[in-house]
Amino acid sequence: MSQKAAAAGERPTAIAGGANEGKQPASVRVVVFALMIAMLLAMLDNMIVGTAMPTIVGELGGMEHLSWxxxxxxxxxAASTPIWGKLGDMYGRKGVFLTSIVLFLIGSALSGMAQDMGQLIGFRAVQGLGAGGLMVGVMAIIGELVPPRERGKFQGMMAGVMAIAMIGGPLVGGSITDHLGWRWSFYINLPLGAVALIMITAVLHLPKKRSQARIDxxxxxxxxxxxxxxxxxxxxGGTEYxxxxxxxLGLGAGGVLALFLFVLVERKVSEPVLPLRIFRNGNFSLVTVIGFLVGFVMFGSMTFLPLFQQTVQGASATNSGLLLLPMLLAMMAVSLFAGRFTTTTGxxxxxxxxxGALITAGLVLLSLMDTETTRFTSGxxxxxxGAGMGFLMQTTMLIAQNSVQLKDMGVGSSSATLFRTIGGSFGVAILGAIFTNQVKSTMTERLGAAAGAKISGGGAQMDPKRLPQLPPMVRDAYxxxxxxGTHQVFLWGAAISVVGFLAAWFLKEVPLRGGPAAKSDDNGAAPEAERVPMVEAAV
Structure with missing residues (x-):
């Protein structure tokens, strides 16, 4: 790579047509558009399938295996995400990413053809393996293609995709199931995936790699x-057992043991699947903690807000999705503003x-909701x-990618994605346990132990369609x-989000690649990634 290219913001010429220094080539935007389609595939799937599940169970049976x-x-x-990231680092991102799309589409097609619940569960696992590579592939390719200083231009687009998935998923899923049948909730992925495959194959040209190291x-x-x-x-935890x-307890002990042995192995192998050196960077470690907490409170909130809207505010399932618009629109607008500001100023x-402050404030405000709260107030x-999420969602990924060397872009992106996913899993489980206990306690307090247990049926969530059939006193108690329950959920979420807010103060504002170099001192030195040139394309 020429010295001039290395000095000029280290932009990759990883697109068809060669370098276009100082400008965003049109082909970059085409590639990013194709990547957003792939990202939409991964995010839409669970939303659409969730809406179709009652119909699926009605046809295939196997209600006892529904959760699987x-x-x-x-x-x-979750399990395949870090592995896809490492494979991209070792063998080239384009081929690995295209493989993940193909695997996802194969899983989608097979899921649509499933004849019983066992087959559907197995094919969904295949689909999930592909999905693990979709999100990390999108993030890693954008990380290699667009310097961090200019990546903010695309933050609004990513937030928009998330908003479309969260709002449009249930609507599209319900419409497809009602008019085309539940199998098309899987088949709908095929034309979208084909468009992404064709566009990425034709336009994206990244250097091919062939690592001599053995896979870990x-x-x-x-x-x-x-x-x-x-x-x-x-x-x-708290549901099945x-x-x-x-x-x-066995799962907890086994998980801790496996991760302890994993750390020992990673310290010795020549090409670890998750290099521990990336956690030596203070910014990277801090931003993974913040990402974990963002996932914790975000997924927890998204789980219980619709339940509050349907049960307490009387919204339908469809309307409860639309009632999330204030949060999602605020997230998209703020993410767009933050991205533009970061691109302009660094x-x-x-x-x-x-x-972090807005997320904490938003959760405190949501904890104030009660049976008298209007939809306007909750909005x-x-x-x-949503504004707090907009400031954090893409910015945390930006910091994570700017904190690793380019050769570790895949594992850096996959680690940030994985910690957010695990945070969401913990958030739904822990906040769900808090919610369940509070609902049962309140029902018992208002109706008595026997009546409360009978109404809740041993659980805390009741089908909102059953509510009008209940006596007024019971309906009011529930x-x-x-x-x-939601008061406790949001109050605990606010307390946990304070940790992320405090962690944010310890971040060092290291200059972003692709922008003017800034002086750094011993405490805020630019990461090694700052001195690693962007890859040069094979044109």
Whole structure:
């Protein structure tokens, strides 16, 4: 690579047509558009399938295995994410990313053809393996293609994709299931995936790699076991098994042991699947903690807000998705502003600090909701939370990618994604346990132990369609119970988010690659990634 190219912001010429120094070539935007389609595939899937599940169970049976349709997908996605990231670092991102898309589409097609629940669970696992490579592939390719200083231009687009998935998923899923049948909730991925495959194949040209190092099979197996144990622990704890049951305690002990052995292995192998050196960078370690906490409170909030809206505020399932618009629109607008500001000034720490403060404030406000809270008021509270998410969602990934060497872009991106995913899993499980206990306690307090247990059926969530059939006193008691449960959920979420807010203050504002170099001192030195040139394209 020429010295001039290395000095000029280290921009990769990783697109068809060669370098176009100082400008964003049109082909970059085409590639990013194709990547957003792939990202949409991964995010839409669970939203669409969740809406179709009652119909699927009605046709295939196997109600007792219903949770595994989601769990198999989630497990495969979480366990494969770091492995896809490492494979991209070793063998080239384009081929690995295209492979993940093909695997996802194969899983989608097979899921649509499933003849029983067992087949559907297995095919969903195949689909999840592909999905693990979609998100990390998108982030890593953008990280290699666009310098961090200019990556903010695309933050609004990524936030928009997330908003489309969260709002459009249930609507599209319901419409497809009603008019085309549940199998098309899987088949719909095929034309979208084909468009992404064609566009990426035609336009994206990254250098081909061929690592001589051996794949870290032992480390990969131990990491997969550890992640699987943690996800199952948070999925089953308090629902399938009591938190103190031998199964849950065994999963916890097994997960900790597997991760401990994983660390020992990674310190010795020549090409670890998750290089521990990336955690020596203070910014990277801090931003993974913040990402974990963002996932914790975000997924927890997204789980219980619709329940409050349907049970307490009387919204339909469809309307509860639309009622999330204030949060999602605020997130998209703020993310777009933060991205543009970062591109112009190179400043980003302030957004992490402000985002942490807004998330905490938004959760405190949401904890004030009760049975008298109007939809307008709850929408305003959600907008505050959404603004906080908008400041943090893409900025944390930007910091993570700027804190690693370019050769570790895949594992850096996958680690940030994995910690956010695990945080979400823990958030739903822990906040769910708090919610369940509070609902049962309130029902018992208002109706008595026997009546409360009978109404809740041993659980804390009731089908909102059943509510109009209940006596007014029971209906009122359950609405107060759900209101009390969400109060506790958001209050605990606010307390946990304070940790992320405090961690944000310790970030160092290291200059972003692709911008003017800034002086650094011993405490805020630019990471080694700052001195590693961007890869040169094979044109």
């Amino acid at each position: 349709v989601v769990t198999a997908y989630t497990l495969a996605t 099979y032992v480390g990969s197996a131990l990491l997969t076991l550890g992640i699987t144990a943690l996800v199952l622990l948070t999925t089953w 009591a938190w103190t049951s031998p199964q849950i 400043k980003y720490k302030v957004f992490v600090v402000v985002g 305003a509270y959600m907008a505050v939370l 609405a107060h119970a759900v209101s009390s």
